[in-house]
Ligand SMILES: Nc1nc2c(c(=O)[nH]1)N[C@H]1C(S)=C(S)[C@@H](COP(=O)(O)OP(=O)(O)OC[C@H]3O[C@@H](n4cnc5c(N)ncnc54)[C@H](O)[C@@H]3O)O[C@H]1N2
């Protein structure tokens with residue numbers, strides 16, 4: 001049943017981003033260590049790329065005025081990539097030139113060698129040549145002084161190549177966020193230990209840490225806390241001094257051993273509790289001293305979904321990344337292959353498999369078991385299928401939104 005006190009996903013995200021403290025601590029890193037970090041300043045091109053007119057092809061540099069089909073030109077010199085000489089080229093002459101070599105100042109075109117016949121030191125053109133043919137002009141990729149990366153850009157491999165192409169060796173980025181991670185629950189034991197009666201293996205921390213790995217944060221693992229308020233308080237008091245953001249899983253519901261919310265209330269403040277999403281309803285957000293606190297539900301699927309949909313955007317925003325807001329996940333449209341009946345009230349993130357049809361359209365089939373404790377359907381799925389909060393019935397053939405798993409939020 002829907003409840004009017006539950007926030008929508010977008011309102012929850014908005015509240016979290018509004019509470020985020022943008023990091024202002026910067027550091028300078030060698031490019032080799034900067035992948036996935038966020039730029040802390042605007043970066044302007046220090047040089048033209050390419051730095052001089054150079055040839056895009058192997059062939060002959062000439063004056064385009066001489067470039068008529070059938071013309072015969074004398075080959076007077078050779079220029080290789082890396083050469084610095086600038087041979088004079090008179091009317092009726094040309095120079096042999098290689099890809100990447102500087103084009104002599106007297107020339108304004110390059111003809112590819114496939115379009116000439118060479119006899120000793122003479123070439124005959126097979127076709128007309130136009131000004132600037134096969135020339136990569138100075139500054140054509142990047143003009144010196146132009147903005148190439150704006151502040152707030154998460155660095156991709158392509159960005160690092162671009163920076164290197166301009167001669168940069170280091171870059172100013174925001175410092176890593178310190179993220180505290182803990183699991184709560186008396187029943188939990190770390191994998192590697194034999195299970196006793198009543199115990200299960202703790203799995204949420206490994207998945208959450210892996211989901212955060214591309215964000216290049218520093219994770220401090222506080223381990224597994226028992227369902228005991230005083231121990232939890234002591235742990236969170238320590239974590240709030242050591243972390244920018246604390247992420248816990250479990251203990252946020254209404255059971256007799258669910259202490260996370262009352263402890264958050266006592267030590268800090270609760271921003272909101274409960275969101276109209278499925279899974280993930282009892283997600284709690286608040287403040288502990290100077291740290292933000294995200295209390296994920298303990299069910300593994302709920303913890304995973306709320307990490308992806310709420311925690312990742314919060315971290316990206318806190319890291320200084322611009323462009324987090326409206327499009328943090330690519331959303332496509334697919335036709336559902338079966339009827340669905342469900343109880344309306346929460347935006348449903350169903351684990352599903354999408355395929356592409358011969359005509360390019362997409363079809364999507366939800367997996368049979370959508371229980372919040374079942375991770376197997378996650379590993380078999382390749383997308384979320386979203387059912388809007390107010391939708392109770394979907395008929396086969398209708399369009400639904402899907403979010404493919406393999407496309408991350410690095411837009
Ligand atoms: N009376 C109600 N009961 C529940 C409600 C409700 O509204 N009323 N909400 C349900 C929903 S929805 C969820 S989600 C869960 C969330 O509960 P908690 O956050 O308190 O989670 P726990 O009770 O601690 O654990 C739930 C489940 O997940 C297992 N678990 C917990 N942590 C881990 C971990 N780190 N690794 C692996 N498995 C974990 C735990 O053993 C439980 O089976 O509450 C519903 N109840």
Ligand code: MOO
Pocket residue numbers: 277278279280281282297299302372
């Ligand atoms: O919200 Mo719970 O996450 O439905 O299982």
